[in-house]
Amino acid sequence: MSEWYEEICVKKMSDTIYRITNPTGEHMFLILGESRAALIDTGAGYGDLWKAIRSVTDLPVTLYNTHVHPDHVGGNGFFREAWIPEHDRELIANATSWKGRVGFMKIALSDWREEFEAIPHVEVPDDFIWHGLKDGDRIDLGGVVLRAIETPGHTKGSMCFLHESEKILFVGDLLGRKTTLLARGGTSVTVFLETLRNLQEMLPEINELYNSHNEGIVPKEVVWNLLSLCIDILNGKDDKIPILFNHHPGYMAKRMKNALEREDGKFGNLSYDPEKI
Numbered sequence: 001m002s003e004w005y006e007e008i009c010v011k012k013m014s015d016t017i018y019r020i021t022n023p024t025g026e027h028m029f030l031i032l033g034e035s036r037a038a039l040i041d042t043g044a045g046y047g048d049l050w051k052a053i054r055s056v057t058d059l060p061v062t063l064y065n066t067h068v069h070p071d072h073v074g075g076n077g078f079f080r081e082a083w084i085p086e087h088d089r090e091l092i093a094n095a096t097s098w099k100g101r102v103g104f105m106k107i108a109l110s111d112w113r114e115e116f117e118a119i120p121h122v123e124v125p126d127d128f129i130w131h132g133l134k135d136g137d138r139i140d141l142g143g144v145v146l147r148a149i150e151t152p153g154h155t156k157g158s159m160c161f162l163h164e165s166e167k168i169l170f171v172g173d174l175l176g177r178k179t180t181l182l183a184r185g186g187t188s189v190t191v192f193l194e195t196l197r198n199l200q201e202m203l204p205e206i207n208e209l210y211n212s213h214n215e216g217i218v219p220k221e222v223v224w225n226l227l228s229l230c231i232d233i234l235n236g237k238d239d240k241i242p243i244l245f246n247h248h249p250g251y252m253a254k255r256m257k258n259a260l261e262r263e264d265g266k267f268g269n270l271s272y273d274p275e276k277i
């Protein structure tokens with residue numbers, strides 16, 4: 001019997017897309033081309049990531065990160081280098097520190113206990129190489145192309161990756177049941193609104209939105225729902241429910257009926273800093 005912190009799940013989503021889920025719940029995506037594969041994010045760094053990857057493919061794998069938070073780059077130490085959003089560089093030190101990772105684990109694991117600090121995990125070494133990604137960068141895996149799209153909001157640099165032939169957009173933490181602008185590096189509501197307007201224009205050419213937490217997929221309507229929340233916030237018409245996100249005070253825009261669902265039944269909520277409208 002393996003321990004809970006060793007359990008990595010692999011799910012085939014299509015011929016070229018596999019979803020890898022960490023024991024702490026974060027989703028990563030492995031995209032296969034003819035000559036190489038891309039891994040999107042590495043989770044918090046628990047479990048044997050290479051065993052999961054090698055159960056799918058023997059291709060060389062290049063690592064890309066949607067943004068630089070501990071639950072997305074925590075496992076980067078399984079690699080020697082990664083491509084990250086250029087504008088998230090200032091987040092590297094915190095995201096790779098043990099303090100940053102414990103901060104995430106306290107949010108992810110409601111039963112967090114100090115002894116969890118002793119759980120085996122991978123460290124990101126000091127000589128790790130961080131390459132910068134910029135908007136529009138094209139990632140050719142051989143027959144499969146991913147396009148990097150800068151989408152500031154959850155962090156200043158946040159990138160989405162568009163799988164051009166399957167029309168899947170990998171959104172990281174940009175869109176979810178509880179999108180937050182309160183985490184380290186988050187932007188103002190106004191900047192996020194601009195990103196959502198750009199995404200809205202792209203939506204007709206996108207089949208599915210895959211994200212990094214909970215179900216790993218969000219309905220397209222989340223873009224409109226978050227967009228209208230941003231407009232409500234800017235007009236002072238949201239519910240303004242006080243919350244603390246990893247010690248950072250802010251507001252949840254709409255009242256929740258439980259940990260994941262809005263009271264009004266619409267998909268997607270937004271937390272933000274009232275000082276950064």
Ligand SMILES: [Zn+2]
Pocket residue numbers: 067069072154173183
């Ligand atoms: Zn994040």
Ligand SMILES: [Zn+2]
Pocket residue numbers: 069071072173212213
């Ligand atoms: Zn995350």
